[in-house]
Amino acid sequence: MFEIFSVGDSAYLQAVLNAIAMISGTGDYRTAAAVGGLIGVIIVMLRALLQWDGRGIRYQDLLLAYVLWLMLYAPSVRVSIEDAYTGSVVVVDNVPLGPAVVGSVMSNMGYRTTRLFEQGFGTPSMTGNGFADSLQTLTAVRKNLLSRINLGAANVPNAGSDMETSFANYVRECTLTGVDLNQKSVDAILRDADPLNAIRFDSDIYMTQIYVGGQPQTKTCTDAWADLSVVANGNFATALEGLLQPTLAVPAAGDTVPKIQDAFDALAGPGVVDAADYMLMSAILPMFEKGVIGRHEDGLHWNKAAMVEQAIQQRNTQWAAEQTLFAKIVRPMMAFIEGLSYAIAPIMAFVVMLGNVGIRMNIGYFSMLLWIQLWMPILAVINLFIQMSAAGKMAALTTATYNLPSMMGIYQLDMELQQWLSIGGMLAASTPAITLMLIYRGAVTATHFLGRMDGGDYVNEKIATPDVISPAPVLNAQAQHQYSPLSAVTQTGVDKVLPTFTAGKDMSLAVSSAYSASEQATRSFMHSVSSTAMKSASISSDAFDSRSLGNQIASSSSYTDAYNRQFGEAFAKKHADTGISADQFSALVAGSANAGAKLGSDQLSGVISGRLQNDFKVSQDKSDAIAADISQTVNDSQGYQAGLAKSLAMDAQTGTRNVASMGLQNQSLSSLQHSAADAVSASESYQQTLSAQQRFGTQASFGSAETGNKIAHDPGLMERLDRTLDQYGLRGDTQRLASQWKAAGWISDADQAYAAAGMSLLTGFSSPSYRTLDDQQSHQAQISGYQLLGDAFNAPQADQTWDASRNESLKANVPETGKVQALVEQAHLNDPHAETEPLNQRAQAQIGSATGKISGGEARVEAHHDRNLAEREQNSREGFGQLANVKAEHFRKSIAAAANETPSVAEASFDYLGGGLYNSAKNLEAVGSVSNQHIREFAEFVQQGQAKGMSIWDSIKYASNQSYSGFKDASEVWADQRVNEVADRLTPGQQAYYRAAMFEAFAGIAVAGEYGGTLGIARSQLIEEEGSVEGNDIAKLLKSAAGQGRMDLIDQIGNYNRARGRINY
Structure with missing residues (x-):
């Protein structure tokens, strides 16, 4: 009896050999050989006829073919098939002698050579344990403990217990609380090799709910950890061993931890990593991640929670999709080709009778059996390479203080396991090409193997260095729908057809109009001032005679002179290095105001700069800067000129006799009063409009989809919208418009479409069909809609009191021409001038008295002011002198x-x-x-x-x-x-x-x-x-x-x- 070691699937090989035995025992098997022999005779005769040297018929080819058939395919023997992995043996009778002998010799050579390699390498036996067994073992532990679904009954080691919920609650409410209180660090948690000590947080204040058996229990963090430790090291660990037993293919549950320990000892060295802690940490790690998600949810950090949850789900999906490397790639391929090699034995019995051609084909057939048996030794070498490389990475992890089996260490180990398993898969799949290259010495097989080693271009270099220009397709098709957190699910491009609500757009138009009117009024006023001042003073000389005007302005009680003095003091502080006093600057400002309406801005700056250089010996650069500053100030129609108009109007009303800074007398002021009143009125109108612009100065646009989504998810806003629509009878139109938008696919959510349609109707973008609103109702509906919009996004709101048609009824109350005059004449009114004549004298007396008191007060104020300035200068000189010393x-x-x-x-x-x-x-x-x-x-x-x-x-x-x-x-x-x-x-x-x-x-x-x-x-x-x-x-x-x-x-x-x-x- 011949013994064949099966490196693929012994059951599959048994079925193939049974089929061969059945075929070889029939008459058809011999008939096929006879047909092959006949074809062989014909081939030999034709070759003899076609040979040019006339060597004759090669009878030896026919004889040798017949002898080989009698030796290899005619006799039958008993064959025992031993599985190289499980050791199980099956027996098949009546197998042709040739395949049986060659298969037995080759398989014994390959299998026993592999065992010798494994003994020499000192690695875990591939023939006994499988290809890359250590890596597969660690990977299987992680894959089968990823979630509650994988844990199954192991999650309930005691009646009424729930280990995943218990650990997740403890991490969320205790461990991460310690992190927030800076009593534990995330780095310490991730690097602790003890799975239970890593999450431990002792506290008699904070509490959590655990499920360790019976009813749920709410305990302090200290007591909860003690109870969890008892169950985790007891029944939970035992349940995990039972869960992993079939996956690791060990005889009993008690052999699970030793199996894992053997894997770690082979990779990291004896006793470096504790297998029991690794198994427990692999089970607790997903529970820790779930606790982190719960903590983010408790803190309303929904984005972070979703991010972590997505990462966990993607990893679980990836690991679940991966099968055992050896079962996925190597063994199926070896089983198929091994069975195929024996299955074609009846065909080889036919081929061998063809003569010389058949003999060469049979040699190739037996080479194929040798090719298969070379796989196991080559895989043993690859297994050694993967084992040593992974061991080196494991040592690097230990040296880098990842402290296996800590959480951080497991994360790093996961990446290394996936990397080396993928490398092992590539090399295992390349084993047939390697052995084929050895057997047939073919360049094609070598090229194929080198192609397998090419990793391809997996780096997207355009991320760091994008294209300068990228060609676009002729037609670019976009997604039919799109999603964003604010607009939810909408059809692509819907923002181009739905309305957009804008706050603050119309108010900016009023500001522009008011500014134009104010600018025209002040320009007309300044021309009047300049024309009036021309009658009494020369613009080019007297108006700028700062030295003569300075004292007059200082002693004047005019509102206009006081107004110009304010600007003079500001310029004196700004340009203190020139030594020009505030009164002299006041005269320069006043003279510039007189000349500003007649001279251009550049001409005015030139005149001021010349005066500064001639009168005050100021350098040209400094005088140009001061001149530009003064020219800009006096030409500001909304600043200086508006204030000047107010001050001149007040001087005209109070009867001021002389305005020194402007060169104006009492009679000149009266002629300017009307122009000043117009300029003041325009300025006040502008200031009022400016106030409205400040209220609505920031614009914001809100799309219908975003507005509808915001209102639909706020019950309070949705209720207000319903009340407002009922108030104006627009609910039916809203439902109609919402149905149209939803049917068109513009907005997917019904409530969102309803809210957006209601806002479109209230703001006047869409017209109602079932109800007609008059102008007043439409205006009120718009105000209500924008108020709702403002509450939804904290945007500016419209005032309900605003009504452009409020005074429309006044046109019906206009009095008839001449009616008012007739009523006045019939009243017989008396002329009050005679009665009010004494009042004028008493008013003048009071004015004179007040003027005297004001003059005396001003003199005392000026004296105190001068004295304080002198003291300040003295203190400054002393201080600077001390600092200099x-x-x-x-x-x-x-x-x-x-x-x-x-x-x-x-x-x-x-x-x-x-x-x-x-x-x-x-x-x-x-x-x-x-x-x-x-x-x-x-x-x-x-x-x-x-x-x-x-x-x-x-x-x-x-x-x-x-x-x-x-x-x-x-x-x-x-x-x-x-x-x-x-x-x-x-x-x-x-x-x-x-x-x-x-x-x-x-x-x-x-x-x-x-x-x-x-x-x-x-x-x-x-x-x-x-x-x-x-x-x-x-x-x-x-x-x-x-x-x-x-x-x-x-x-x-x-x-x-x-x-x-x-x-x-």
């Missing part, structure tokens, strides 16, 4: 410290000095300065020295010996340039010493001594100016700066000079 003392100490720390001038950088001198000489040569010939000679000698290998300093000394006049001229210009660079930071005496020190620095030390020559004279003057101590310190810094080019020392001296007020900021 503090700063000067600070910089004096800084200079002393630097002078003591600064190296001597002997350390001067001669190359720096020589390079600067040489650059100055080249610049003078380039621009053609005085003594150009000498300087050119000096520069050429410097270049000669450098060409000879001298340093820049030695080249300078060489050139000075050759052309002393050029050296002298270049030195003078160079020193002047350097002094000019620091002139804004040094006093004249310091500049003189700095210049002298630069010449002395050429020798490295003072040529004539510290107190001799030009340097000595400059030093004496510096000490006389600064004092002995400060003068010596400053001299040291200046000499170091001259020899070393240290501008930081110059900056220190400059800061000291600014603090003392010796130079300007």
Whole structure:
């Protein structure tokens, strides 16, 4: 009896071999062989006739074919089939000898070679456990504990218990409460390897409801955790073992945890990960995620809850869709091809009788059996690769402190398991190509295998680097319906056909009209002011005589003069650096107002700038800025001009005799009163309209779909809408219009369509068919509709009192022409002028008395004001003086410290000095300065020295010996340039010493001594100016700066000079 190891499906192979035995036992089997032999004879004879060399008939081919048939296909033997995975054995009789012998030899070779590979590799047995068994085991645990549906009866280990709800409640109400109170961190929870300790939160205040048996129990977080721990480590763990037993294919439930432990030991090392904790954490993790969702829902974070729930469902769907890798890819393929190889044995019995051709085909047939048996050794090698790679990743997870089996560790492990299982699937599917390449040495199979290794382009590079331009299709079909949180489900493009409700659109038109009217009124008024002022003053000269007008404005009691004084004070504060007083600025403003109506804006600015430069000696840039400021102010029709009209109207009403700033007398004011009244009236009208614009200045548009969705989901707004529609009899039209919109598919929800249709009818966009509204009712319905819209979106609401037709009835009450005059004449009214004459005298007396009191009060106020200004100036000067002394003392100490720390001038950088001198000489040569010939000679000698290998300093000394006049001229210009660079930071005496020190620095030390020559004279003057101590310190810094080019020392001296007020900021 021959033994065949089945690497596919032993039952399938048994059925195939039974069929072969049945076929080989019939006469048809021999008849087919005889037919094959006849065809073989014909083929041999035809080949002998067609051979060109006349070798004759090859009788040996027919003989060998017949002998092979008698040896391989005529005899039959008993075969035992042993399943390579389960070890079960079945027996089949009457199997042809050839397939039985070859299959037995090949299968024993392949199976036993695989067992030897597995012993050598030291990995979990693939023949005994399956392909990638460790990874499959861990994956099976996670897949079968994902949800309540997977848990099944294990979720109820005790009568009345519900482990998923209990853990979810505890996480939501205890664990995450601890996170919110900063008593637990999310990172600590996710990295804790103990599944129960990870979610633990001890508290005697916060409570939760658990289901551990019997009735639901509400307990504190501390007590609830204790009860959950007892059940989780007891009956729940036992129930999980029973649940996983059939999935892991272990004999008993007690073997479940050892099976998982073996997988972890193979991947991570013995005892590194606890299998029982992994099983319990895999069950608790989905419950923890459900608790997180509940916490978001409790906090009304619906978007976050939906996001987490969607992620969990997508992951569960993905894991549920995946089958066992070995059962999905490798074993079905091996079972089919293995059965096919034996199933074609009767055909091979026919083919072998064809002679030489049949013999070659039978050799290929037996090679096919060898090909199949090579799969198991190759899979053993692939299994070793996957096992070691996954073990390396597991070690990396442990090194990265993911603390398996913590929640974070399981999340990372899930990704690694999926990755290496997918890699294993690809390699297992490539096993037939690998072995085929070995058997047949075919380039096609090698190309196929390399193609399997190409991962394809899975990265969408357009996410980070989008196309600059993308072509569009000829026809782009959009979705029929669309959904958004505000508009719900609507038909695409419905916003183009449904109405849109807008708040605040009509009010902006009134502002534009009022502004135009006000601008015209003020322009006419300013022309009147200018024309009247022309009679008494010249615009180009007297109106701007600020020095003569200043005192008049200061002593005037006119409203207009006081109004101009306000602007003068504002300009005086803004441009305080000019020294122009507030009264003088007031005169400039008033003169500009007089001239503004006759001159253009640019001409007016030019006149003001000229006056400022001539009268107050202000620079041109500053005078232009002040002129532009004043011109802009006086030309503001809604600001300055409106206020000027009010003040002139008040002066005219109170009988002011003289307006100094405008050059107007009492009689001139009376002629301006009418124009001023018009301008004031226009200004007040504009201000009233401006107030309305501020109320409705922000516009918002609300689509019908969004408005209908908002109202339909608010019972209060929906009830108000119904009442309003009943009030105006529009409910029937609303239902009709809503049915039309819903039937057209514009809005899917019936209540949403009803609310949108009702708003469309109330606001007047859609016309009713069953009810006709008059103008008054239509207006009131619109106001009600927009009030409802405002309440729905907190938008501006219309005032119910607004009614454009309110005074329409007045046209019927217009009096007849002449009727009022007749009634007045019949009343016999008396002329009251004689009775009111004494009142005028008493009023004038009161005015005179009040004027005297006001003048005296103004004088006292001005005196106090001047005294306060003088005190403020005195305090400011004293404060700034003290601050300057503090700063000067600070910089004096800084200079002393630097002078003591600064190296001597002997350390001067001669190359720096020589390079600067040489650059100055080249610049003078380039621009053609005085003594150009000498300087050119000096520069050429410097270049000669450098060409000879001298340093820049030695080249300078060489050139000075050759052309002393050029050296002298270049030195003078160079020193002047350097002094000019620091002139804004040094006093004249310091500049003189700095210049002298630069010449002395050429020798490295003072040529004539510290107190001799030009340097000595400059030093004496510096000490006389600064004092002995400060003068010596400053001299040291200046000499170091001259020899070393240290501008930081110059900056220190400059800061000291600014603090003392010796130079300007």
